[in-house]
Amino acid sequence: MHRLLAACAFSAALATALPAAAQFQKPEDAVKYRKAAYTVMAAHFGRVGAMAQGRVPFDAGAAAANLQVVVAMSTLPFAGFVEGTAGTEKGTPKANVWSERAKFDAAAKKMQDEVVKLAAAAKTADGLKAAFGKAADACKACHDDFRNP
Amino acid sequence: MHRLLAACAFSAALATALPAAAQFQKPEDAVKYRKAAYTVMAAHFGRVGAMAQGRVPFDAGAAAANLQVVVAMSTLPFAGFVEGTAGTEKGTPKANVWSERAKFDAAAKKMQDEVVKLAAAAKTADGLKAAFGKAADACKACHDDFRNP
Numbered sequence: 001m002h003r004l005l006a007a008c009a010f011s012a013a014l015a016t017a018l019p020a021a022a023q024f025q026k027p028e029d030a031v032k033y034r035k036a037a038y039t040v041m042a043a044h045f046g047r048v049g050a051m052a053q054g055r056v057p058f059d060a061g062a063a064a065a066n067l068q069v070v071v072a073m074s075t076l077p078f079a080g081f082v083e084g085t086a087g088t089e090k091g092t093p094k095a096n097v098w099s100e101r102a103k104f105d106a107a108a109k110k111m112q113d114e115v116v117k118l119a120a121a122a123k124t125a126d127g128l129k130a131a132f133g134k135a136a137d138a139c140k141a142c143h144d145d146f147r148n149p
Numbered sequence: 150m151h152r153l154l155a156a157c158a159f160s161a162a163l164a165t166a167l168p169a170a171a172q173f174q175k176p177e178d179a180v181k182y183r184k185a186a187y188t189v190m191a192a193h194f195g196r197v198g199a200m201a202q203g204r205v206p207f208d209a210g211a212a213a214a215n216l217q218v219v220v221a222m223s224t225l226p227f228a229g230f231v232e233g234t235a236g237t238e239k240g241t242p243k244a245n246v247w248s249e250r251a252k253f254d255a256a257a258k259k260m261q262d263e264v265v266k267l268a269a270a271a272k273t274a275d276g277l278k279a280a281f282g283k284a285a286d287a288c289k290a291c292h293d294d295f296r297n298p
Binding site for chain 2: 023024029032033035036037039040043047069072073076
């Protein structure tokens with residue numbers, strides 16, 4: 001399972017290694033794409049969070065299936081952060097996504113690493129609970145630094 | 150690669166095998182989710198289409214990476230078709246998604262099968278071109294029958 005997850009994530013990363021300009025016709029398309037990727041990721045991550053918080057019973061199969069989607073999605077949104085798509089409204093990326101791109105990319109990588117670890121740890125309820133917080137923290141850290149509140 | 154694709158699709162299917170009611174808090178969440186999943190799928194499918202139509206050069210690695218995302222996404226939207234989310238506006242699902250659910254599910258399955266075949270065929274430019282049309286036809290057939298124009 002872990003190898004499979006890593007392979008899925010790797011192939012997805014390949015897709016996003018193409019130049020961003022070659023991937024989207026218009027900046028609006030890139031914005032729509034990255035928001036969509038986060039929406040899908042958040043839906044599946046949220047279901048794992050419900051298990052971590054005891055709101056739904058632990059189910060190893062459901063956790064694995066949801067986390068496989070999370071891992072696959074985790075590499076996708078970042079290709080959508082094309083130049084000229086910063087904002088000021090709630091939920092939009094701040095300009096420092098681009099002015100501090102290395103820091104942003106490191107924050108993205110941290111999240112990607114933590115969801116892979118979470119997927120590996122989620123074979124048991126205790127493993128899931130322990131790893132979920134770190135993954136959620138990685139999401140939040142990037143939001144705190146790079147997303148308009 | 151083919152086995153990997155199948156495994157990814159299978160695991161994603163597992164996630165969507167949960168009761169739809171357990172997966173979304175509100176019908177609006179389900180609508181947002183399914184639209185997001187289609188947006189991500191369409192972005193990657195479109196890049197393969199550009200190769201099929203000769204608008205960009207064939208690149209086996211990029212085709213494989215994009216199609217891996219397409220295959221992974223292909224099972225996701227359907228969990229979002231929860232009762233009470235039919236519409237009349239352009240792009241919304243018609244009521245027959247629910248009144249002819251078996252036919253809708255078969256159309257979804259047809260698309261999922263065709264994108265798996267496309268991923269297997271896309272190792273060469275000729276293979277990609279031959280299989281792309283069938284996958285695109287499967288998308289269109291479902292849109293024609295179940296989506297408001």
